[in-house]
Amino acid sequence: MVDWQITGPLSRLLRADNPGPMTLKGTNSYVLAAPDEKSVVVVDPGPLMEDHLGALADCGMVELILITHRHADHTGGSARLHELTGAPVRAFHADFCHAGDPLLDGESISAAGVEIKVLATPGHTSDSLCFFLKDDGEHGAVLTGDTILGEGTTVLDFPDGQLIDYLASLETLRVLGSATGPVTVLPAHGPTLPDLASTAGAYITHRQQRLAQVRAGVELLRQRNGSEPDAAAVTALVYAGVPAAVQGAALLSVQAQLEYLSQ
DSSP, rough: OOOOEEETTTEEEEEOSSOOEEEEEEOEEEEEEOOTOSEEEEEEOSSSSSHHHHHHHHEEEEEEEEEOOOHHHHHHTTHHHHHOOOOOEOOSGGGOSSSSSOOOOOEEEEEEEEEEEEOTTTTTTTEEEEEETTTTOOHHHHHHHSSSSSSSSOOOOHHHSOOHHHHHHHHHHHHHHHHSSSOEEEEEEOOOOOOOOHHHHHHHHHHHHHHHHHHHHHHHHHHSSSSSSOOOHHHHTTTTTOOGGGGGHHHHHHHHHHHHOOO
16 A cells, blocks of 8 residues: 655655665655646656656656755666656756756746745755745745755765855755744654754754864864874764764765865
């Protein structure tokens, strides 16, 4: 049975069955359409899983496929969904487009009766995008990809993902969410969240706290060993309680933080 979740008057999600340490319960594929519209927009087809892609293909006349960023748990099924539906696939990078043009920061898209604004939000990856649906609910909704998750925090895919970019992107989202009332967060992993501004603000605070921990950890290791510590040593100290399955992700985050602190 296909388990659709209604997330707003213009949006619903179908979670792919690809749970894991980095994907949480799975990748959320979103379908966007105005009420009574026969055509739909799919955001993040997810991995190459025939059952999941078949359900997306059958949910309406797929007019357009949008991608939040390049990672395979979002793009692995893109070419197949394009094949099934004929709909163009658009992403920031041309390498992940199929019969569609690359997306542009600030671009407005009208499709399936929905107005979608494209927001460049690099940091998790250099090509990360968010999509703002101003009419999806009282104050709108933002599909945040992996820039903001429904639970936990986001890994920076260093060196492609940079902390200086990520902090700027979080501030962009915080300001957007503060402009009216609570904007709903529609993340690519985890549950939806009710308030973009507060969530983005909490993410910024978390990053600042981690930076302080990394800075202190570097100083402690310098004093202890008399030399400049490498990222692995800092990770072992600062992220000691992180499960082994995500230690690699923690190392990437530390590398991004050390790069930021060196600037």
